[in-house]
Amino acid sequence: xxxxxxDPGPFNVPEGATVAFxxxxxxxxxxxxxxxxxDCRKEPKLLMSVYSSGNEDGRFTAQLNRAxxxxxxxxxxxxxxDSATYLCVVRNQAGTALIFGKxxxxxxxx
Amino acid sequence: xxxxxxxxxxQVTQMGxxxxxxxxxxxxxxxxxxxxxxxxxxxxxxxxxxxxxxxEKSEIFDDQFSVERxxxxxxxxxxxxxxxxDSAMYFCASIGESYNxxxxxxxxxxxxx
Numbered sequence: 001x002x003x004x005x006x007d008p009g010p011f012n013v014p015e016g017a018t019v020a021f022x023x024x025x026x027x028x029x030x031x032x033x034x035x036x037x038x039d040c041r042k043e044p045k046l047l048m049s050v051y052s053s054g055n056e057d058g059r060f061t062a063q064l065n066r067a068x069x070x071x072x073x074x075x076x077x078x079x080x081x082d083s084a085t086y087l088c089v090v091r092n093q094a095g096t097a098l099i100f101g102k103x104x105x106x107x108x109x110x
Numbered sequence: 111x112x113x114x115x116x117x118x119x120x121q122v123t124q125m126g127x128x129x130x131x132x133x134x135x136x137x138x139x140x141x142x143x144x145x146x147x148x149x150x151x152x153x154x155x156x157x158x159x160x161x162x163x164x165x166e167k168s169e170i171f172d173d174q175f176s177v178e179r180x181x182x183x184x185x186x187x188x189x190x191x192x193x194x195x196d197s198a199m200y201f202c203a204s205i206g207e208s209y210n211x212x213x214x215x216x217x218x219x220x221x222x223x
Contacts, residue, residue: 032210038153041199041219042216042217043201043214043215043216043217044153044201044214045214046211046212049210049211087152087153096158096165096166097143097155097158097166097168098143098145098153098155098203098212099155100152100153100154101152102151102152103152
């Protein structure tokens, strides 16, 4: 079983749409969870950390379900600039390696 | 805002040649990392470095690879004898005491011919 699995997409949505991405991870001992964003041929950049209670940052909402080993990202009111690949990322211990999913591609059109 | 820098941005080499990829992590960070991303594939961890030694490495990081922090600022990845399958984007990253966000450099695109 892959360590971090994501639906690769692509998700093609119009501006203003709400879109949700899902992710599952295999290691129940995982400690930290993140969503990174990667633009074409660029480095990954942290979008947001994911906390057990769920957290929101503007139009972005992240949820974590430890029992199901499931992470989600909701984007409301999509903008053209949201077009990118969204990477689900897990870390098993502080200071150690990040484990990346393959990413979900989002394309927002006008 | 502090950032991780990497040089060169693009390196082309012949199979069998040695390459050294360079990174300057954020100055007060403690852990340093190398990742690679083959075109169209996921980002993969290679190695982490803490307190002047390797703290963790993946199966990809075999004897052909080595890392070094030759001075107080640079962090290098050496590939001793490059193979075609080493062609990838190589990202350096660093993290501070918060152990939260890993900051990634812009990457070096390595092309092995």
